[in-house]
Amino acid sequence: MSKSITAKDLNVYYGDFLAVEGVNVEIAARSVTAFIGPSGCGKTTFLRTLNRMHEVLPGARVEGQLLLDQDDIYGPGVDPVTVRAMVGMVFQRPNPFPTMSIRENVLAGYKLNGARLSRSQSDDIAESALRGANLWEEVKDRLDQPGSGLSGGQQQRLCIARTIAVKPDVILMDEPCSALDPISTLAIEDLIAELKEQFTVVIVTHNMQQAARVSEKTAFFNIAGTGKPGKLIEYDDTATIFNNPSNEQTERYVSGKFG
Amino acid sequence: MTTTSEPKTTDKRTNTLVSSDKAGAAVDRGFAALAKFAGIFILIILAFVALFLSWNSGGALYQEDEGLIIGRFLNYAWPFALGTVVVAVLALVMSAPVAIGVALYISHYAPPRASKTIGYIIDLLAAIPSVVYGAWGMFVLAPAMVPLYRWLNQWLYTWPQENLGFGIPLFAGSPGLGQNIFTASVVLAVMVLPIISSVCREIFIQTPKLHEEAALALGATRWEMIKMAVFPFARAGVISGIMLGLGRALGETMAVVMVVSGLGFQWSIISAGNSTIPREIALNFGETAPNSERWHQLIALGLVLFIITLIVNMIARWIVSRHKEFSGAN
Numbered sequence: 004m005s006k007s008i009t010a011k012d013l014n015v016y017y018g019d020f021l022a023v024e025g026v027n028v029e030i031a032a033r034s035v036t037a038f039i040g041p042s043g044c045g046k047t048t049f050l051r052t053l054n055r056m057h058e059v060l061p062g063a064r065v066e067g068q069l070l071l072d073q074d075d076i077y078g079p080g081v082d083p084v085t086v087r088a089m090v091g092m093v094f095q096r097p098n099p100f101p102t103m104s105i106r107e108n109v110l111a112g113y114k115l116n117g118a119r120l121s122r123s124q125s126d127d128i129a130e131s132a133l134r135g136a137n138l139w140e141e142v143k144d145r146l147d148q149p150g151s152g153l154s155g156g157q158q159q160r161l162c163i164a165r166t167i168a169v170k171p172d173v174i175l176m177d178e179p180c181s182a183l184d185p186i187s188t189l190a191i192e193d194l195i196a197e198l199k200e201q202f203t204v205v206i207v208t209h210n211m212q213q214a215a216r217v218s219e220k221t222a223f224f225n226i227a228g229t230g231k232p233g234k235l236i237e238y239d240d241t242a243t244i245f246n247n248p249s250n251e252q253t254e255r256y257v258s259g260k261f262g
Numbered sequence: 263m264t265t266t267s268e269p270k271t272t273d274k275r276t277n278t279l280v281s282s283d284k285a286g287a288a289v290d291r292g293f294a295a296l297a298k299f300a301g302i303f304i305l306i307i308l309a310f311v312a313l314f315l316s317w318n319s320g321g322a323l324y325q326e327d328e329g330l331i332i333g334r335f336l337n338y339a340w341p342f343a344l345g346t347v348v349v350a351v352l353a354l355v356m357s358a359p360v361a362i363g364v365a366l367y368i369s370h371y372a373p374p375r376a377s378k379t380i381g382y383i384i385d386l387l388a389a390i391p392s393v394v395y396g397a398w399g400m401f402v403l404a405p406a407m408v409p410l411y412r413w414l415n416q417w418l419y420t421w422p423q424e425n426l427g428f429g430i431p432l433f434a435g436s437p438g439l440g441q442n443i444f445t446a447s448v449v450l451a452v453m454v455l456p457i458i459s460s461v462c463r464e465i466f467i468q469t470p471k472l473h474e475e476a477a478l479a480l481g482a483t484r485w486e487m488i489k490m491a492v493f494p495f496a497r498a499g500v501i502s503g504i505m506l507g508l509g510r511a512l513g514e515t516m517a518v519v520m521v522v523s524g525l526g527f528q529w530s531i532i533s534a535g536n537s538t539i540p541r542e543i544a545l546n547f548g549e550t551a552p553n554s555e556r557w558h559q560l561i562a563l564g565l566v567l568f569i570i571t572l573i574v575n576m577i578a579r580w581i582v583s584r585h586k587e588f589s590g591a592n
């Protein structure tokens with residue numbers, strides 16, 4: 004399963020501060036979309052509104068519509084818990100649960116559904132999620148060791164395994180490789196290419212080569228100055244954004260002439 | 263010739279890395295020494311307390327004219343030891359869940375302003391002197407509990423006794439004025455509540471946002487997030503908090519002296535009688551002649567209390583250290 008995402012006139016506020024203004028975007032199912040832009044332009048802020056994770060930040064609120072296929076995730080009566088079960092998130096810093104073993108980490112989301120799994124069922128789920136995250140070979144002999152004993156890159160893939168184990172429709176990734184070495188980064192980029200067969204993937208990155216390598220569409224966000232809201236400047240095929248952008252700001256940013 | 267003299271000059275040359283930042287290094291060493299001294303000092307005090315208690319307990323176990331009288335001492339001491347443990351455990355059983363709930367409410371549920379106010383009120387509870395708690399327990403709580411004791415006595419003792427031939431002895435006897443060890447443990451529960459809840463609150467607040475968000479992003483409700491991220495992180499701290507509370511409950515004297523009336527051991531926890539070690543010592547120590555057997559007995563009772571606390575702490579440490587590699591410290 005995989006769903007498309009449509010934002011309509013989305014504004015995000017932190018208290019009175021308008022952080023992101025007027026985003027309109029349509030993200031197709033089974034695709035990889037990259038968000039790029041300078042620091043502070045609201046990439047993280049906007050990404051978190053896609054699964055209502057901004058609601059855990061004090062004062063954060065949203066105006067506008069955000070459709071998952073046809074359903075507004077901000078519609079009346081929609082429980083954020085339901086939304087988050089469908090839209091998974093991988094964070095900038097790897098965050099496996101430190102008190103859980105590798106296996107328990109992968110099954111953590113399953114436990115939430117209250118699903119009673121037999122040992123062999125949970126083994127299967129753990130194995131397929133870990134294989135899906137290209138981590139199986141490295142950890143298959145130590146599934147009962149703590150997840151925090153892995154390297155940073157392995158931990159990040161463990162977090163991805165944890166996210167895909169619950170079979171979400173969308174996977175959001177906020178700079179998932181910024182704490183990793185080039186080899187681990189490549190491993191995760193390969194993984195993203197595989198994930199899009201099944202999931203809609205949205206990734207925030209500061210690495211333009213990465214955006215160019217993994218994504219089909221790219222959204223460029225920018226900010227006019229401090230205290231001003233971030234805006235979606237241009238959204239197009241990745242090739243167009245990097246080779247032939249129609250907006251001058253995009254052109255300056257992707258060619259490194261920013262600022 | 264030059265080759266032999268050259269190493270000599272390098273030897274003489276002062277290494278510029280040596281003794282740079284002298285002041286800072288000295289401060290560092292100073293603190294290290296201070297910390298070491300403080301640690302040793304605490305150990306010495308502890309050793310002196312243990313030594314004092316052990317030395318003076320001798321008279322309760324051995325008298326020249328009678329020889330070993332360990333049996334007599336144990337006979338005398340066990341009701342007090344039992345009473346102490348029962349009161350403290352009852353207090354914790356009542357207090358810990360409430361304290362943890364309050365701490366969770368403050369750290370994860372209440373709106374920021376409300377949580378400040380509630381936290382402040384809870385901390386105020388800790389500042390109330392135990393005499394005040396004792397007076398409250400004696401005049402307000404004890405009479406208020408009497409109907410409950412009557413009910414317990416009726417349905418858990420008298421009724422089964424008449425109909426089944428066996429009543430639970432814990433609820434035997436007349437409640438009288440309600441001044442019994444159950445009331446005392448309720449008072450103690452209120453007294454240790456702020457200790458446990460403030461320790462827990464501090465720990466709960468420190469749960470890494472990273473792990474809370476990891477749980478929420480998997481579709482956890484708030485309570486599931488707390489079970490997944492907050493409790494595992496806070497486990498050791500919560501146990502420490504409960505142990506602090508237990509220490510307080512085991513050693514509390516004044517409130518128990520005021521709330522419990524009557525002497526002598528009995529199995530019932532809802533009628534007058536029973537006592538705790540601190541209460542027994544406080545009531546009698548001033549009236550016994552130094553170095554009499556009675557005096558030695560009281561000191562030996564103190565030693566028993568000391569040992570109980572040590573055991574409790576050791577158990578706590580053992581619980582905390584299990585699954586150490588999963589503690590998140592690495």
Ligand SMILES: Nc1ncnc2c1ncn2[C@@H]1O[C@H](COP(=O)(O)OP(=O)(O)OP(=O)(O)O)[C@@H](O)[C@H]1O
Nearest residue numbers: 017022041042043044045046047048049060061233
């Ligand atoms: N929790 C918060 N409370 C208030 N303001 C916030 C909060 N988080 C972010 N902001 C503000 O919102 C704006 C956008 O921040 P955001 O973190 O979305 O930027 P970003 O594009 O992800 O930057 P970076 O590339 O550095 O991660 C910034 O001005 C920031 O100061």
Ligand SMILES: [Mg+2]
Nearest residue numbers: 046047048177
């Ligand atoms: Mg960001």
